[in-house]
Amino acid sequence: MSKKKHVAILGATGSIGTQTLEVIKSHPDKFQVEVLTAQNNADLLIQQALEFQPNCVVIANETLYEKVKKALIPADIKVFAGDKALAQVVEMENIDVVLTALVGYSGLLPTIKAIEAGKHIALANKETLVVAGELITSMAREKGVNIYPVDSEHSAIFQCLVGEFHNPIEKLILTASGGPFRGKSKNFLQNVTKEQALKHPNWDMGAKITIDSASLMNKGLEVIEAKWLFGVRQNQIEVVV
Incomplete structure (x- = not known):
C-alpha cells in the first residue's frame, strides 16, 4: 500500500483550495491534510480544520487569530497567524506537497521557502512565475523539486x-x-x-x-x-x- 501524501494547502478557502479538499475527501487513502491557511475567511477555515484535522492552520489576518484559536483548541489543532507564519509552516518535515493557491504575489515567498525545504509544488498562483519565473524554476531544478500546474489550461497542457x-x-x-x-x-x-x-x-x-x-x-x-x-x-x- 502506497504511503499517503501529506499536503499543505495555502489558500484553502478559495476556489482552488475548496476543490482540492473535495479531491482529498474522495481519496482519504492517498492524501492527508497537514496544513490549511486562509487570509480572512476564518469561519470556513475553522469548518475545514474541524473536518480534515490538519496538524496546524494559519490565518494570515492576525486580527482573526484569537477567533480561530478559540474554535480549534478543543480539537488540538495548532493555530498560527501572519505572513511570516505562512512562509514558515511549509518547511514542516512531514509535508510532501505544497499547494500554492494564494492571490497575487503573496504566494511567492511561501513557494520559495517550500522549494528550499525540498517540497514538491502544486502551483495555482501564476504571479509566482510572472514575478520570479527564472528564480523559481532554477531553484526547483537545483533542489530536485517538481512543479505541477493545477489550474486552468496549464494543467491540461x-x-x-x-x-x-x-x-x-x-x-x-x-x-x-x-x-x-x-x-x-x-x-x-x-x-x-x-x-x-x-x-x-x-x-x-x-x-x-x-x-x-x-x-x-x-x-x-x-x-x-x-x-x-x-x-x-x-x-x-x-x-x-
Whole structure:
C-alpha cells in the first residue's frame, strides 16, 4: 500500500483550495491534510480544520487569530497567524506537497521557502512565475523539486505532455473566453464600468481575477507562466479567443 501524501494547502478557502479538499475527501487513502491557511475567511477555515484535522492552520489576518484559536483548541489543532507564519509552516518535515493557491504575489515567498525545504509544488498562483519565473524554476531544478500546474489550461497542457517531454514543443495554444466583453466594439469598451467587468459569464473567481479576466490581463500573465513552466519562447505561445 502506497504511503499517503501529506499536503499543505495555502489558500484553502478559495476556489482552488475548496476543490482540492473535495479531491482529498474522495481519496482519504492517498492524501492527508497537514496544513490549511486562509487570509480572512476564518469561519470556513475553522469548518475545514474541524473536518480534515490538519496538524496546524494559519490565518494570515492576525486580527482573526484569537477567533480561530478559540474554535480549534478543543480539537488540538495548532493555530498560527501572519505572513511570516505562512512562509514558515511549509518547511514542516512531514509535508510532501505544497499547494500554492494564494492571490497575487503573496504566494511567492511561501513557494520559495517550500522549494528550499525540498517540497514538491502544486502551483495555482501564476504571479509566482510572472514575478520570479527564472528564480523559481532554477531553484526547483537545483533542489530536485517538481512543479505541477493545477489550474486552468496549464494543467491540461501538462497532462497532454506527460510522456512527451523528449519531443520538442512547436507551439502552445491558450484559450480565452473573452469574458463579459467578448464581441463588444471599441466604442462600447471606452465606457464600461467596474460593475460590468465584475460580471463574468462563467466563473466566480473573486474581484482581482475577474477584472484581470475581463481586461485579458490574466491571459497575458498566463503566457508568461507557460513560458517558465514548459520552457518555451513567448513567440511559441498563441492565444485564441
